[in-house]
Amino acid sequence: LHPQMKCTRCKALASFQFPFHNLKLCEDCLDIFFQKHVAKTIKKYQMLKTGEKIMLGVSGGKDSLVAWKVLHDLGYTPVGVHFDLKLGEFSERSVTACQNMAQRFGYELRVYDLNAMLGVTVQEIAWANRRPYCAVCGGIKRYYFNMLCKKEGFDCVATGHNLDDESARLLGNMMRGNQRYMVKQWPLTPASEDGFFSKKIKPLFLITEAEIKAYAKVHGLEVLGEICPKSKGATSPHYKAAMNLMEQHMPGTRRSFMMQFLGEKDGPPQAERLKSYCGSCGYPTFIEKCSHCLLLDRTKRWLQEKNIQTLAGQDQSS
Amino acid sequence: LHPQMKCTRCKALASFQFPFHNLKLCEDCLDIFFQKHVAKTIKKYQMLKTGEKIMLGVSGGKDSLVAWKVLHDLGYTPVGVHFDLKLGEFSERSVTACQNMAQRFGYELRVYDLNAMLGVTVQEIAWANRRPYCAVCGGIKRYYFNMLCKKEGFDCVATGHNLDDESARLLGNMMRGNQRYMVKQWPLTPASEDGFFSKKIKPLFLITEAEIKAYAKVHGLEVLGEICPKSKGATSPHYKAAMNLMEQHMPGTRRSFMMQFLGEKDGPPQAERLKSYCGSCGYPTFIEKCSHCLLLDRTKRWLQEKNIQTLAGQDQSS
Numbered sequence: 001l002h003p004q005m006k007c008t009r010c011k012a013l014a015s016f017q018f019p020f021h022n023l024k025l026c027e028d029c030l031d032i033f034f035q036k037h038v039a040k041t042i043k044k045y046q047m048l049k050t051g052e053k054i055m056l057g058v059s060g061g062k063d064s065l066v067a068w069k070v071l072h073d074l075g076y077t078p079v080g081v082h083f084d085l086k087l088g089e090f091s092e093r094s095v096t097a098c099q100n101m102a103q104r105f106g107y108e109l110r111v112y113d114l115n116a117m118l119g120v121t122v123q124e125i126a127w128a129n130r131r132p133y134c135a136v137c138g139g140i141k142r143y144y145f146n147m148l149c150k151k152e153g154f155d156c157v158a159t160g161h162n163l164d165d166e167s168a169r170l171l172g173n174m175m176r177g178n179q180r181y182m183v184k185q186w187p188l189t190p191a192s193e194d195g196f197f198s199k200k201i202k203p204l205f206l207i208t209e210a211e212i213k214a215y216a217k218v219h220g221l222e223v224l225g226e227i228c229p230k231s232k233g234a235t236s237p238h239y240k241a242a243m244n245l246m247e248q249h250m251p252g253t254r255r256s257f258m259m260q261f262l263g264e265k266d267g268p269p270q271a272e273r274l275k276s277y278c279g280s281c282g283y284p285t286f287i288e289k290c291s292h293c294l295l296l297d298r299t300k301r302w303l304q305e306k307n308i309q310t311l312a313g314q315d316q317s318s
Numbered sequence: 319l320h321p322q323m324k325c326t327r328c329k330a331l332a333s334f335q336f337p338f339h340n341l342k343l344c345e346d347c348l349d350i351f352f353q354k355h356v357a358k359t360i361k362k363y364q365m366l367k368t369g370e371k372i373m374l375g376v377s378g379g380k381d382s383l384v385a386w387k388v389l390h391d392l393g394y395t396p397v398g399v400h401f402d403l404k405l406g407e408f409s410e411r412s413v414t415a416c417q418n419m420a421q422r423f424g425y426e427l428r429v430y431d432l433n434a435m436l437g438v439t440v441q442e443i444a445w446a447n448r449r450p451y452c453a454v455c456g457g458i459k460r461y462y463f464n465m466l467c468k469k470e471g472f473d474c475v476a477t478g479h480n481l482d483d484e485s486a487r488l489l490g491n492m493m494r495g496n497q498r499y500m501v502k503q504w505p506l507t508p509a510s511e512d513g514f515f516s517k518k519i520k521p522l523f524l525i526t527e528a529e530i531k532a533y534a535k536v537h538g539l540e541v542l543g544e545i546c547p548k549s550k551g552a553t554s555p556h557y558k559a560a561m562n563l564m565e566q567h568m569p570g571t572r573r574s575f576m577m578q579f580l581g582e583k584d585g586p587p588q589a590e591r592l593k594s595y596c597g598s599c600g601y602p603t604f605i606e607k608c609s610h611c612l613l614l615d616r617t618k619r620w621l622q623e624k625n626i627q628t629l630a631g632q633d634q635s636s
Contacts, residue, residue, distance in 0.1 A: 177582070235567075239564065242564050246557065256494070256495075257492075257494075
């Protein structure tokens with residue numbers, strides 16, 4: 001950024017430059033621009049009706065904390081839900097980042113001990129079922145978001161996924177030819193017809209990481225900059241790096257890639273019709289038990305066979 | 319490459335390693351493997367019938383010289399066609415690389431002075447029509463390949479495009495949502511129904527640059543390592559770099575990306591049906607004149623208006 005560069009909107013000295021928007025902004029105009037952009041995204045994809053109660057997944061990272069703030073500034077009152085994974089200091093810092101945010105701005109935060117809720121740990125499930133940690137963690141969180149949303153009377157689950165995440169995911173799906181997953185990529189996923197799967201919304205779907213970082217800086221948000229220690233071996237950073245490289249040389253690639261993909265679709269994925277429910281927990285499933293309960297069953301059997309005490313409820317790093 | 323690494327096929331010391339094939343090869347086995355792989359590709363996509371006469375576009379770079387050699391070794395006798403663009407020393411070295419190859423192995427080479435054939439230079443066409451040099455050069459070469467193929471009695475035009483080129487092109491088309499171009503991406507393009515557009519084949523479509531470099535090294539081919547001085551500003555290197563990054567971290571990505579794309583198609587693009595021909599040159603067109611003749615007309619007018627003498631037939635660097 002050249003020190004003499006002027007804000008495109010108000011001609012004050014600019015603090016941020018976004019080549020993909022062909023825009024330079026000062027701190028005040030960034031704030032206005034950002035809010036408007038999120039408001040437009042929410043409206044365009046019909047994410048929210050007036051008065052709807054929002055449960056927002058908050059990790060403590062920049063995306064979710066920024067989503068928390070901007071949604072409040074737009075007049076919504078999302079309740080933050082954080083799943084504590086008890087992964088030692090990383091988890092402690094994650095919880096603290098969420099708590100500090102809630103305290104500073106007076107937001108409501110609910111913290112859940114995921115392992116205690118499960119009765120076993122996510123790591124034990126991953127080992128017992130020979131699945132990658134990230135896949136288990138993601139699936140389990142989805143399960144509890146749906147469960148809590150319904151049980152606690154929320155209308156939808158919001159997450160902080162941004163354009164960098166979503167475009168990298170789309171690239172990965174295209175690389176692997178995952179048509180099935182691409183069908184589901186949309187800023188909004190409607191609730192299932194029986195209301196069991198909650199509506200999911202991604203208000204930052206069209207906002208880049210660069211804009212989110214700028215917004216976090218303007219508001220002095222104390223976001224956690226670390227990535228989860230269990231995320232080693234994940235492929236998404238490689239797709240992200242490839243997207244970054246293209247964006248760097250051809251500004252606007254990320255956005256036009258996503259917009260043309262969305263433009264080819266008619267609208268959000270169809271609401272799921274669910275006909276069968278898990279005999280153990282009541283969660284929708286296509287077989288007699290849902291995958292959450294199957295995973296848990298196998299994990300408990302595995303712990304018994306190996307004669308291991310679960311670490312659920314304890315700190316995992318100890 | 320570890321100095322003690324053994325060839326997967328014969329257990330001799332390996333000279334090359336291809337993580338995407340999970341394969342290590344010595345020089346002899348690389349040669350056999352490479353030939354077989356090309357032969358299989360030609361067969362799978364039904365590129366050639368026995369006795370067909372092949373015109374091979376040769377630039378002097380590794381891809382086309384390797385294609386020239388491997389096709390000969392497989393029993394074909396492709397005639398090399400080189401378009402000399404008279405871009406100073408780069409063009410001189412390109413012609414020399416093709417001539418040395420022809421002389422060393424006894425291959426037939428025909429060199430054409432593209433600017434002299436046009437009566438104006440490619441650069442003049444680009445300026446007069448405000449088009450990128452690369453786009454003009456590609457379009458004009460396509461025109462003359464079709465013309466020469468028909469006129470000189472060849473059955474098809476072969477080019478050295480490799481998997482790195484084609485996967486980067488596919489990525490670029492996906493990024494930009496170019497459905498129209500993606501439809502045409504296939505190892506073979508059939509001749510048009512009237513036979514005016516010749517059959518095009520890409521025998522190295524599924525072969526990576528890494529394998530091509532290894533093959534060139536084994537045979538001591540003196541390939542030109544430079545890129546065209548006019549290619550500055552092209553976007554394809556950025557898509558290539560993004561593909562390289564993904565391939566590096568997730569070996570096999572490039573190949574599986576292409577294979578799943580090809581797998582979703584029924585086969586080669588349909589043969590074009592042409593109903594109208596250029597009033598000037600007879601080339602197929604949808605309007606009264608073909609784009610080659612329109613470009614030339616505009617260029618000649620432009621030269622006249624500006625009172626400039628064409629540089630066609632001369633060296634462009636002077």
